[in-house]
Amino acid sequence: MKRVERPSPNHDARDTAIDMLVLHYTGMASSEAALARLCDVQARVSAHYMIDEDGTIFALVPEDRRAWHAGVSFWAGDTNINARSIGIELVNPGHEFGYRAFPAAQVAALTTLCHSILLRHPIPSARVLGHSDVAPARKEDPGELFPWEELAASGIGLWPKAAAPVDDVMEGLARWGYDPALPQDVLVTAFQRHFRPTCVNGMADAETRGMLAGLLAWQAGTKGATS
16 A cells, blocks of 8 residues: 655644544546645645545645544534544545546555554544535535445444334434434435435435434444443
């Protein structure tokens, strides 16, 4: 795994312990353009790491500093997501420039990097998220082609077992962590991008509600085990 130090000037001090990992795609025409933007002081955006499609990892911001990757965001009542998260950008043109699958070398590098991050920081599985989870009204990344299930199988994040479908979709999505102030179709679309990528239409059908029920059952079991 090749690692390149490429310091970005775009960061500041943290004031909150790290308990989230947020994954993005760059959404730009090339890796060079994405790297230039993440290191441009005028752009005022950054991430802790960027992973190119060949698996090269660019280290941009030290983990003990706050990178500027999430923007206006929300998860489980928290709004300053940058302060409590590590952000990783995956080189991909995104939906605007020709969205495509993430290459095996890139996913392998991401898996190795995530494992090392999770060893350093107590990030719960349920708080390994996509940009579209924490900012569903604004963002689509890393999108429906991102291999969340594969990552979960390697111990990074979660992939639910479907259960009896929930009746109250909004209540369930809010319990899981999504922003209840946003419209249901926006939240369902974000949920589907992460957990039901074969059908991203914003409609809470039985399979979508079953996947949500599986997550909530896992959540309830985890809380019960620690109470």
